[in-house]
Amino acid sequence: MTSTPTTPAMPSKGTLYLVPAPLDFGCDTQSPLDQSLPTATLQVASQITHWICENAKSTRAYLKRIDALHPLKQPIQSQQIEELPREVHKKGDHGAEGHAVFDARSLLSPALAGHDMGLVSEAGMPAVADPGSSVVRAAHDCGLRVVPLVGPVSLLLALAASGLNGQGFAFTGYLPQDPAQRAARIRELENLALKQGQTQLFIETPYRNAALWQALVQTLQPNTRLALASGLTLPQARTASRLVRQWRQQPEVPDNRTPTVFAIGR
Amino acid sequence: MTSTPTTPAMPSKGTLYLVPAPLDFGCDTQSPLDQSLPTATLQVASQITHWICENAKSTRAYLKRIDALHPLKQPIQSQQIEELPREVHKKGDHGAEGHAVFDARSLLSPALAGHDMGLVSEAGMPAVADPGSSVVRAAHDCGLRVVPLVGPVSLLLALAASGLNGQGFAFTGYLPQDPAQRAARIRELENLALKQGQTQLFIETPYRNAALWQALVQTLQPNTRLALASGLTLPQARTASRLVRQWRQQPEVPDNRTPTVFAIGR
Numbered sequence: 001m002t003s004t005p006t007t008p009a010m011p012s013k014g015t016l017y018l019v020p021a022p023l024d025f026g027c028d029t030q031s032p033l034d035q036s037l038p039t040a041t042l043q044v045a046s047q048i049t050h051w052i053c054e055n056a057k058s059t060r061a062y063l064k065r066i067d068a069l070h071p072l073k074q075p076i077q078s079q080q081i082e083e084l085p086r087e088v089h090k091k092g093d094h095g096a097e098g099h100a101v102f103d104a105r106s107l108l109s110p111a112l113a114g115h116d117m118g119l120v121s122e123a124g125m126p127a128v129a130d131p132g133s134s135v136v137r138a139a140h141d142c143g144l145r146v147v148p149l150v151g152p153v154s155l156l157l158a159l160a161a162s163g164l165n166g167q168g169f170a171f172t173g174y175l176p177q178d179p180a181q182r183a184a185r186i187r188e189l190e191n192l193a194l195k196q197g198q199t200q201l202f203i204e205t206p207y208r209n210a211a212l213w214q215a216l217v218q219t220l221q222p223n224t225r226l227a228l229a230s231g232l233t234l235p236q237a238r239t240a241s242r243l244v245r246q247w248r249q250q251p252e253v254p255d256n257r258t259p260t261v262f263a264i265g266r
Numbered sequence: 267m268t269s270t271p272t273t274p275a276m277p278s279k280g281t282l283y284l285v286p287a288p289l290d291f292g293c294d295t296q297s298p299l300d301q302s303l304p305t306a307t308l309q310v311a312s313q314i315t316h317w318i319c320e321n322a323k324s325t326r327a328y329l330k331r332i333d334a335l336h337p338l339k340q341p342i343q344s345q346q347i348e349e350l351p352r353e354v355h356k357k358g359d360h361g362a363e364g365h366a367v368f369d370a371r372s373l374l375s376p377a378l379a380g381h382d383m384g385l386v387s388e389a390g391m392p393a394v395a396d397p398g399s400s401v402v403r404a405a406h407d408c409g410l411r412v413v414p415l416v417g418p419v420s421l422l423l424a425l426a427a428s429g430l431n432g433q434g435f436a437f438t439g440y441l442p443q444d445p446a447q448r449a450a451r452i453r454e455l456e457n458l459a460l461k462q463g464q465t466q467l468f469i470e471t472p473y474r475n476a477a478l479w480q481a482l483v484q485t486l487q488p489n490t491r492l493a494l495a496s497g498l499t500l501p502q503a504r505t506a507s508r509l510v511r512q513w514r515q516q517p518e519v520p521d522n523r524t525p526t527v528f529a530i531g532r
Contacts, residue, residue: 018423018426018427032306034304034305034306035304035306035416036304036306036416037304037416038300038301038302038303038304038305039300039304039305040298040300040301040302092431092433093431094431094463094532125422125423125426125432126426127425127426127429127432128422128425128426128432129432129433130432130433132426132432133426133428133429133430133431133432134429136426136427136428136429136507137429137430137491137507138429139429140429140493140505140506140507140508145505146427146429146505146507147427147503147505148423148424148426148427148495148498148505150301150302150303150416150417150418150423150499151416152416153419153422155422156391156394156419156421156422157284157391157414157416158414159393159394160284160391160392160393160394160398160402160414161284161402161412161413161414162399162402163393163399163400163402163403163404163405163406163412164399164403165358165359165360165399166391166393166394166395166396166398166399167358167395167396167439168436168437168438168439169436169437170434170435170436170437170464171434171435171436172434173433173434197360198436225403227406229414232414233416237413239406239411239412239413239414240406241402241403241406241412242406266360
């Protein structure tokens with residue numbers, strides 16, 4: 001009997017893991033990773049050697065923190081770390097016409113060659129209020145398995161802590177910076193919240209927290225509820241939820257350094 | 267010198283912790299708690315002795331699982347476990363007119379007397395797609411500190427894994443059961459998703475998963491993207507994201523036992 005010719009084994013495709021990061025990015029203090037990340041998430045992350053990220057420097061810093069708890073499979077300097085293109089950082093992953101801003105499939109070639117990959121942003125869940133969804137979409141299109149790992153998501157922690165309706169809500173990103181446009185947008189969101197009972201969540205660059213708070217307290221109706229959550233998962237974490245008229249009586253302005261999520265509702 | 271008269275020490279108020287629960291509630295298999303809960307969450311939960319919950323029986327089962335990893339401060343049978351009133355389970359915590367369905371302050375008396383309390387639902391984050399927000403609101407009104415702990419939130423894991431816009435999204439709960447009303451609602455949500463780029467997330471009781479999938483694939487436009495995530499954090503976890511025309515070519519119906527999150531977008 002002659003041996004049958006063997007075909008070279010096709011490598012099976014890798015998995016794309018969505019790896020959450022702690023929320024202390026850019027903050028003065030850091031909390032231990034086991035404060036906000038399950039052991040399983042850290043263990044999976046420690047075994048990944050190919051990354052797609054928002055920022056390579058902060059990814060390396062995060063890997064260093066993981067390594068201290070769960071030794072990395074490969075040293076940081078030999079890991080492959082690719083940044084998402086600049087254009088998706090602010091403009092998002094999806095073109096106005098529904099077309100992708102860039103073809104993310106090229107970033108996924110290690111996964112197509114059989115390596116597990118990690119998608120990570122600077123804080124929280126990648127692709128949620130952060131870039132990365134074009135990569136996830138491309139992964140599905142390439143037939144890769146996509147596995148989201150559990151970790152902190154400031155939007156949902158803030159929603160739970162708001163006392164506002166969690167059975168219907170929307171996240172709208174950033175409000176306009178122009179004061180008149182911002183006030184108009186605040187009234188529009190308040191209208192959705194009051195008429196439909198849909199809690200409205202939004203965020204601001206920390207150095208504009210105080211200005212946004214001021215605009216909200218001035219613009220919203222007295223009986224609208226305004227909640228905010230700052231520094232979630234950190235020692236200085238603070239959640240508050242009051243009617244606008246109560247905020248006016250007890251003004252407590254959020255600081256301009258700590259990431260804050262705002263929510264309004266009825 | 268005479269000693270100054272001492273006033274009896276007022277107990278300082280307790281904290282209300284929002285304690286997430288694993289997503290395997292009602293599933294055939296359970297995954298280890300460290301799969302989806304950070305050590306810090308489990309440690310804090312193990313020290314709580316007063317609970318407000320969706321269901322006392324499942325809370326006790328959860329406490330038993332915690333106890334196996336982080337011994338409870340008090341045995342389960344001596345813990346105080348209060349259920350939320352039946353009326354908020356389905357109807358939500360907020361009356362149509364913006365009034366509370368019930369006065370949740372009475373549930374918080376242990377916290378006012380100085381005990382830390384835990385709010386917990388059967389799966390995922392309390393007060394998010396689940397009852398509990400009236401308790402959170404009452405806690406803020408009573409001046410209690412409210413601390414959300416990190417854990418799994420199926421909605422946000424599903425959103426991250428959808429490849430859809432995560433910079434603007436809405437959660438709308440359950441769709442109507444009547445086929446004509448459901449189709450109309452699906453078209454309404456699709457319109458929001460396509461026009462505004464706002465990803466629309468919704469859920470269904472597991473035994474209606476297949477019927478909802480069928481209705482979505484029949485009703486949505488061919489180029490709308492439909493994503494779903496089933497059994498998140500479990501071994502049988504599955505995420506998929508395809509254009510409706512691709513789903514029509516490759517029908518893969520979700521099973522009728524596993525909790526599933528649906529998302530549509532462009």
